[in-house]
Amino acid sequence: MSDTPLSMCRIPFFAWMLLFWVTVHPGLLQAASEKPDTADVKDLLKTAYEHQQHGRYEESREVYDQAAKQLEQLTPQNAEQSLKLQRSLIELDRLTGKSGEAITRLEVSLKQSPDLPILYAVGAQLYYETGDYDKANEYVTRALALNSDQPLAHLVQAHLLTDAGKIDEANEGYRWFVRYYNRAQPEDAETLLLIGKGATQYARWNSVSQIFTFVINTVCPDVIKADPLAWQASYLSGSILQEKYNRPQAADEFTAALKINPQAADVYVALAFSSIEGHEFDQAAKMIERALEINPQSLDALLTRCDLELINGQYQQALKTAQSAAALNARSQFVLARLAACFLLLDGVPDRESLAELFTVSDDSEPQPTSSRFTKLTTALLKQNPKPGYFLYELAQLMEMKRRFMFAEFAYLKTISLMPQLSGPKSSLGMLYMQMGKTELAQQTLDEAFKSDPYHVRVSNMRKVLGVLESYGAIITDHFVIRYDSKADAILGQYMADYLEEIYPELATQFSYEPPGKTQFEIYHDAKGLGAHQWFSARMIGLPWIQTIGASTGAVVALTSPTAMKEPFNWASVLKHELVHVFTLQQTKYKIPHWFTEALAVRSEGSARPQRFNQLLVERVPKGEIYSLDELDGVFVRPKSSDNWSFAYCQSLMCADFMVEEFGKDALKKLLTSYQNQRSTDEAITECFQITPEDFEQRYHTYLKKITASLKGYQPESTRSFKELQQEYEADKQNLTLAGEYAVNLLQRRKKQEARELAQSVLSKDPAQPQAALTIARLELLSEDLPAALAILQPALKTKTDNAEVLELAGKILLKQKQYPEALAIFESAHKKYPYQTEWLQGLAVIYRHLKEDQNQKETLLKLVHLDPSDVDSMQELMYLYQNEGDLKETLHWGQAALQIDVLDPETHECLAETALKLKQPELAIREYRVLLQLDEKNTEARYQLANALFESGKKQEAETEVERLLKQNPDHAAGRVLKEKL
Numbered sequence: 001m002s003d004t005p006l007s008m009c010r011i012p013f014f015a016w017m018l019l020f021w022v023t024v025h026p027g028l029l030q031a032a033s034e035k036p037d038t039a040d041v042k043d044l045l046k047t048a049y050e051h052q053q054h055g056r057y058e059e060s061r062e063v064y065d066q067a068a069k070q071l072e073q074l075t076p077q078n079a080e081q082s083l084k085l086q087r088s089l090i091e092l093d094r095l096t097g098k099s100g101e102a103i104t105r106l107e108v109s110l111k112q113s114p115d116l117p118i119l120y121a122v123g124a125q126l127y128y129e130t131g132d133y134d135k136a137n138e139y140v141t142r143a144l145a146l147n148s149d150q151p152l153a154h155l156v157q158a159h160l161l162t163d164a165g166k167i168d169e170a171n172e173g174y175r176w177f178v179r180y181y182n183r184a185q186p187e188d189a190e191t192l193l194l195i196g197k198g199a200t201q202y203a204r205w206n207s208v209s210q211i212f213t214f215v216i217n218t219v220c221p222d223v224i225k226a227d228p229l230a231w232q233a234s235y236l237s238g239s240i241l242q243e244k245y246n247r248p249q250a251a252d253e254f255t256a257a258l259k260i261n262p263q264a265a266d267v268y269v270a271l272a273f274s275s276i277e278g279h280e281f282d283q284a285a286k287m288i289e290r291a292l293e294i295n296p297q298s299l300d301a302l303l304t305r306c307d308l309e310l311i312n313g314q315y316q317q318a319l320k321t322a323q324s325a326a327a328l329n330a331r332s333q334f335v336l337a338r339l340a341a342c343f344l345l346l347d348g349v350p351d352r353e354s355l356a357e358l359f360t361v362s363d364d365s366e367p368q369p370t371s372s373r374f375t376k377l378t379t380a381l382l383k384q385n386p387k388p389g390y391f392l393y394e395l396a397q398l399m400e401m402k403r404r405f406m407f408a409e410f411a412y413l414k415t416i417s418l419m420p421q422l423s424g425p426k427s428s429l430g431m432l433y434m435q436m437g438k439t440e441l442a443q444q445t446l447d448e449a450f451k452s453d454p455y456h457v458r459v460s461n462m463r464k465v466l467g468v469l470e471s472y473g474a475i476i477t478d479h480f481v482i483r484y485d486s487k488a489d490a491i492l493g494q495y496m497a498d499y500l501e502e503i504y505p506e507l508a509t510q511f512s513y514e515p516p517g518k519t520q521f522e523i524y525h526d527a528k529g530l531g532a533h534q535w536f537s538a539r540m541i542g543l544p545w546i547q548t549i550g551a552s553t554g555a556v557v558a559l560t561s562p563t564a565m566k567e568p569f570n571w572a573s574v575l576k577h578e579l580v581h582v583f584t585l586q587q588t589k590y591k592i593p594h595w596f597t598e599a600l601a602v603r604s605e606g607s608a609r610p611q612r613f614n615q616l617l618v619e620r621v622p623k624g625e626i627y628s629l630d631e632l633d634g635v636f637v638r639p640k641s642s643d644n645w646s647f648a649y650c651q652s653l654m655c656a657d658f659m660v661e662e663f664g665k666d667a668l669k670k671l672l673t674s675y676q677n678q679r680s681t682d683e684a685i686t687e688c689f690q691i692t693p694e695d696f697e698q699r700y701h702t703y704l705k706k707i708t709a710s711l712k713g714y715q716p717e718s719t720r721s722f723k724e725l726q727q728e729y730e731a732d733k734q735n736l737t738l739a740g741e742y743a744v745n746l747l748q749r750r751k752k753q754e755a756r757e758l759a760q761s762v763l764s765k766d767p768a769q770p771q772a773a774l775t776i777a778r779l780e781l782l783s784e785d786l787p788a789a790l791a792i793l794q795p796a797l798k799t800k801t802d803n804a805e806v807l808e809l810a811g812k813i814l815l816k817q818k819q820y821p822e823a824l825a826i827f828e829s830a831h832k833k834y835p836y837q838t839e840w841l842q843g844l845a846v847i848y849r850h851l852k853e854d855q856n857q858k859e860t861l862l863k864l865v866h867l868d869p870s871d872v873d874s875m876q877e878l879m880y881l882y883q884n885e886g887d888l889k890e891t892l893h894w895g896q897a898a899l900q901i902d903v904l905d906p907e908t909h910e911c912l913a914e915t916a917l918k919l920k921q922p923e924l925a926i927r928e929y930r931v932l933l934q935l936d937e938k939n940t941e942a943r944y945q946l947a948n949a950l951f952e953s954g955k956k957q958e959a960e961t962e963v964e965r966l967l968k969q970n971p972d973h974a975a976g977r978v979l980k981e982k983l
Contacts, residue, residue: 041070041081049088053229055263055294057096064089083109083116090122095265097297099130099328117146121153128156129299131329136160149180151194158198163333165387167419174202178211181219189227192219196236205421207452212240231260235267244455247274265295272304276311281634284308299328299335306338310398312634313593315345336381337394343373344399348678349407350374359414389419397428403554403590405436423452427459431542434462437520437556439469458542465539468527479504481518485525489561491931492571492903493523499572499900500579507579507604511672513587519579525561532564552578554585563904570869572900577601588675595632596675598649599656600668607869613650614836618714620647621704627651628697629681651704658703663689713804713834722749736762740771747775755779767795770803777809786813797826804834811843820847838867845874854881865897872901879911891915906935913945922953940970947979956983 044067051060067085071078086109093102106123113119120143127136137160143153158173177198186192196219203211216237223233238253251274257267272287285308291301302325309318319342325335350358350372358378367379381388396411412429415422430446433439443466449459473486475497482500484493500521508514524535533549539558540551549569550559557578562571580601584592620626627635627648635648659667667688674684682693689696720728722745729735729742739762746755755775762772773796780789793810796803807830814823824847831840841864848857858881861874868874875898882890895912898905913928929946932939947962960983966976 041067041074041078044070045081045084045088050229052088052092052095053231053261055261057092057263060092061089064092079113083113083118087118087122090126094126094129095295097295099126099297102126103130115146117143117150117153120146121150121156124153124156128159129329131331133160133163133331149184151177151180151191151198154180155194155198158201162390163331163385165385167387167389167421171202171205171421174198174205178202187222187226189223189230189233192223192226193230193232193236196220196223196233200236200240204423204453207423209454212244212455216240229260231257231264231267234260235264235270238267239270242270242274244453244457246455246457247278250274263294265291265298265301268294269298269300269304272301272308276304276308281308281311297328299325299332302328303334303338306342307398310338310341310345311401313630314634315342318342319346331384333381333385333388333391334394336377336388337391337398340374340377340391340395341398341402343377344404344407345402347372347374349399349404352406352410355407355410387418389415389422389425392418393422393425393428396425400428400432400435403585405432405555405590408432409436423449423456426452427456431458431462434465434539435553435555437553439466439520442466461538461542464528465535468524468535469522471527472522476518477501479518481520482523483520484523485527485561488525489523489563491934492561492563495899495903496521496523496571496575500575503576503579507576507583510604511583511587512669513583515582515586519582520556521575522556522558523561524558525564533560536560550574550578552581552585554582554590557582562901568870568872568901570901571903573605573607573869576604580604584672588672589678591678592672592675593629593633593681594636595629595648595652595655596671598636599652600672602649602653603656603668605869608836608867609650609653611836611838611867612646613653614711615714616643616647616650617654617704617708618711619716621708622716626701626704629655629693654704654707655700658700659689662699662703711836713830713837715804736766736769737771740769740775743775744771747778752779752782763792768799768801770796770801770806774803774805774809781813786817789813790817800829802833804830804837808839815843815846818850820850823847824851836867838864841867845877849877854884857881870901872898872905875901876905876908879908883911883915888915888919892919904935906932906939909935910942913942917945917949922949925949926953938969940966940973940976943969944973944976944979947976951979951982959983 044063048060048063048067051057051063064085067081071082071085086105090102090105090109093099093105103123103126106119106126110116110119110123120139124136124139124143127133127139136156140153140157140160143150144157147153154173154176158170158176161167161170161173177195180186181195181199186195196215199211199219200215203209203215220233220237223230234253234257238250238257241247241250241253250270254267254270254274257264261267268287268291272284272291275281275284275287284304288301288305288308291298292305295301302321306318306321306325309315309321318338322335322338322342325332326339329335358375359382367376371379381391385391392411392415396408396415399411400408409429409432412425412432415425416429419425426445426449430442430449433442433445442462446459446463446466449456450463453459469483471485472483473490473493475482475484475493477497478501480497480500482493482497484490484496486493522539524539525532527535536549536551536558540553549565550557557575559571559574559578562569578601581597584597584600632648632651635644656668659671663670670688671684674687679687685691685693685696691699718725725738725742725745729738732738739758743755743759743762746758756779759772759775762769763776766772773792777789777792780786780792790810790813793806793813796806797810801807807826811823811826811830814820814826823843827840827843827847831837831844834840841860844860845857845864848854848860858878861878861881864874865871865878875894879891879894879898882888882894892912892915895908895915898908899912902908909928909932913925913932916922916925916928926946926949929942929949932942933946936942943962943966947959947966950956950959950962959979963976963980963983966973967980970976
């Protein structure tokens with residue numbers, strides 16, 4: 001029997017029947033393939049989760065919907081996958097700000113599965129986050145009744161106990177996570193993350209620093225190992241590092257989180273917080289907006305926005321933001337702290353006695369109908385939570401930020417008494433004491449804080465500052481304590497002390513006020529391998545960089561030592577500036593706005609407007625780029641650039657000048673009194689000047705335009721790019737002005753041949769075109785052909801050009817050629833045209849010196865030092881000019897002025913000593929000779945003069961000591977031997 005097809009294929013009978021039916025009914029096969037199984041749903045859930053963790057929230061929701069439809073078709077239902085789906089959708093709702101939908105979805109799930117502890121735990125979390133603490137407590141209880149080891153329920157329970165003031169029980173709640181990890185050794189990512197959160201809170205409260213290290217180095221990596229998509233692990237470790245002010249590593253962790261999920265709103269909030277700490281406020285605002293775009297109900301984003309508004313002085317807007325946060329969670333201590341801060345800043349801060357009374361009320365106490373908003377809020381909170389440590393801590397930090405030091409100190413101390421396990425308040429209180437100049441209290445407090453939290457960078461840095469301060473010397477006067485490096489700044493410290501006492505009566509009279517107690521000044525020099533400015537910065541903010549060289553908290557002043565700086569500065573001006581802050585801030589109880597205290601401080605320096613201010617006025621005022629008074633305070637704390645920062649100072653000064661010109665000499669004092677009476681700026685302007693704030697701003701802007709119009713010779717910087725200039729030139733090559741400008745730009749880009757050809761072409765048509773002439777002249781100077789360069793400029797000079805660059809270059813060439821009369825004509829003409837610019841005066845001073853025109857030289861130098869108060873060379877020249885004239889008082893004045901820039905110049909001290917002797921001021925002469933010998937102990941002539949001055953003053957024993965030293969150095973010193981015989 002031959003083989004049949006059936007026997008060859010060996011296909012069973014039922015298979016042939018199936019093939020038959022498929023051939024006849026193709027729709028049957030399609031229906032069978034669409035029937036889901038658990039593997040299909042599992043794949044969908046995995047895909048949706050991947051989308052979710054990568055921040056593709058809409059795609060994630062679409063795939064979850066597909067999974068839900070397929071789950072409905074499964075018989076029987078897969079309970080594990082259904083639970084996973086519902087939990088994922090709830091979490092997706094949380095991440096995108098749909099808390100209402102999340103709660104609704106949870107309640108539906110609980111009706112379907114009423115015995116799942118994880119659902120009650122998730123419910124507890126949702127209700128806790130929305131401020132329904134009663135419901136959250138109910139769900140925590142049910143979750144733990146079903147599973148006593150449910151981690152999420154334990155975490156929410158610990159948070160609830162904290163917010164109820166049951167701190168000991170809450171502490172045990174957080175400790176549970178440490179014990180559970182040791183007992184159960186979980187390996188899944190979700191549980192490990194919860195353990196990381198709970199354990200770090202226990203570490204914070206109990207100063208177990210190794211737990212932080214363990215969470216960062218073990219727990220979080222294990223989370224990533226278990227789930228490579230768990231961006232939350234990087235966010236957690238970054239948050240811990242950020243908390244310890246380890247910004248670089250924190251930034252790395254946040255970057256890692258965003259690589260996984262670029263839509264993680266929590267990470268953007270953390271980055272905003274970092275930006276605020278770094279004073280990058282515009283960047284912070286962008287991060288906050290980004291977070292709220294992703295999650296409109298991000299409570300942390302709203303709180304951070306509120307902080308930023310408080311920093312900017314936008315108290316009403318901050319209140320609105322805090323109220324929006326309260327609509328999401330009215331029970332959160334962090335929300336209530338922002339509301340309280342807004343109430344205090346808008347309504348006023350109670351005195352210490354009232355605060356103490358508020359926090360000692362009984363449980364049945366009720367606020368009076370007339371009580372402040374702050375009192376009502378706090379009374380209500382204390383009934384719910386008798387130990388609101390986080391509320392007080394957050395509020396203290398906000399009030400410290402606004403320099404309400406008394407309140408901040410009270411709140412920190414109260415927090416420590418209510419929740420001593422918190423290390424943060426101790427750290428902050430220690431830092432506050434540094435701001436207040438209470439260094440002994442700061443030392444004690446920071447030492448305790450460091451024991452609690454040795455990873456806190458700012459605390460560590462501030463303790464190092466205290467270590468440096470401990471080695472410093474102290475000069476104590478009637479009104480000041482000057483701390484200084486006794487080795488490097490022994491001379492400087494004494495001169496500063498004298499100067500401060502000299503100006504104190506003037507300022508006390510000016511402000512009709514005297515700060516209570518002695519104001520502390522701290523002068524930081526290089527030490528222990530760090531630069532002076534690093535120590536100064538660490539002193540002020542606990543971190544190694546700050547923009548200024550001097551700063552005042554209102555209670556203490558710190559500055560970088562001028563003897564440690566490469567560029568000299570007028571330290572007397574800086575001291576006076578910062579001391580004015582001490583007066584105005586304390587006088588107004590810190591209510592004075594930033595712009596006005598800066599206006600008064602800059603004005604007190606008594607110098608002309610800085611050149612940079614004039615340049616900025618010319619660049620910005622014609623374009624209407626003027627800050628309003630409301631904006632000015634914000635610019636000081638969040639400048640986009642150094643120019644913005646400088647212009648804020650400029651505008652503040654100009655506003656003060658405007659008020660004096662417009663409303664009289666007592667205008668500034670009136671406004672200061674209004675701030676002292678706790679008025680707002682709008683109220684103060686109306687009260688003092690009887691005009692609306694809008695009219696004030698309008699008249700102020702008119703004043704700015706008038707002043708700007710008088711500033712000749714300052715050229716606004718072009719905003720055109722080289723490419724734009726090139727296009728304009730190509731479109732209009734016959735425009736000689738445009739061609740000259742293009743030639744200058746070509747030379748700046750080292751296109752020498754092209755620049756030369758174009759400039760020569762322009763000069764062939766107009767030999768006096770200034771920019772073309774400048775281009776050729778500069779090319780000639782490259783080969784040091786001064787006559788040729790000058791010759792090219794002559795046609796422009798003959799037309800009496802106003803081009804400052806042509807005049808300056810021609811003047812410099814003439815000076816180099818020592819053609820002083822010819823140079824004089826140029827510099828005198830230019831100075832008349834541009835009286836506020838220093839370069840013309842500098843040239844004139846050189847010319848008059850060589851022409852031996854002492855009177856003209858002296859007048860020029862006087863103008864120069866007024867425009868530039870750090871020009872020590874001009875001050876020394878004035879000293880010698882007056883010395884040659886025999887004007888001893890002016891010699892003394894300018895010598896002492898020069899020391900206010902370079903206190904270590906021996907020649908100045910020698911001149912002052914000689915002048916003091918002639919003025920019959922032996923004590924001053926003795927002091928100057930002593931300083932001179934500190935600078936150069938081998939100066940035998942100075943030692944002789946010191947010995948002689950001491951002898952003439954009747955100080956024979958001291959004179960004898962100096963003579964002995966003199967003759968030991970030079971036994972043949974004839975005058976010294978004669979003086980010894982007299983002794």
